[in-house]
């Protein structure tokens with residue numbers, strides 16, 4: 001775990017929490033949309049709270065023993081609970097590597113009790129548990145966590161991170177102090193992306209709906225390849241079904257369906273508002289297609305995409321499914 005500072009757009013949240021760090025509640029809930037740096041904030045915050053010599057901006061020093069443990073990912077007073085981490089059982093998962101675990105299970109929460117009953121590494125010290133994403137707690141795990149929050153052990157802070165806070169048990173919510181995590185302005189997001197050396201930052205940022213970290217992930221997920229697919233889609237009724245299917249198979253079903261959903265969203269949005277959201281560099285093509293649009297066929301297409309998404313993790317016959325989809329796509333346009 002590398003020392004990460006908070007992001008530019010999080011500085012007032014950081015200062016506000018840190019200026020009152022002696023009186024932090026025993027549970028915080030950081031909520032906000034995906035891809036704006038909530039988990040990084042939570043981890044940096046934990047590191048700074050545990051750091052032995054924070055600087056004047058309340059940031060971790062990166063040099064003390066505590067920061068050293070963080071970097072090696074084995075701080076004795078810190079635990080990160082997330083779905084991916086539970087690989088203890090069910091070896092099947094590794095063979096089906098496309099299937100991502102999405103739930104936090106009760107064993108993971110029960111596994112905390114030893115950690116919570118021990119005293120901290122330091123005599124006066126703090127222990128921190130970060131749970132990400134909190135909506136990933138399944139029912140049994142959520143109830144187990146609730147019991148811990150009802151009788152919080154001394155000197156323990158729980159930091160829950162949520163993209164979809166409405167899915168969290170209200171009884172858990174009520175025991176946390178909720179922090180609404182800021183979404184960066186376009187300027188701040190672009191500045192950061194450019195510092196990270198991201199090419200085509202503007203295009204990627206609008207594609208990710210303004211979430212810069214998601215935009216950066218998308219570079220890896222081949223989003224730029226999805227722009228190639230959109231070029232093929234811009235032929236409307238004359239799109240080449242086989243070329244499209246091949247391009248989608250190369251990109252991978254999940255990413256391909258995602259790209260298609262955003263494309264059809266832009267068609268629909270442009271139809272009603274003369275604006276696009278995701279594919280700003282394709283606005284001209286979208287405008288042209290919308291003039292030939294059959295709305296109910298587009299809505300059917302979106303429904304088909306929704307169904308395809310559900311099976312995207314275990315595609316038995318992706319090729320056939322894609323060809324059906326694109327055949328329908330060509331019929332959207334008069």
Ligand SMILES: [Zn+2]
Nearest residue numbers: 051061064067
């Ligand atoms: Zn330190």
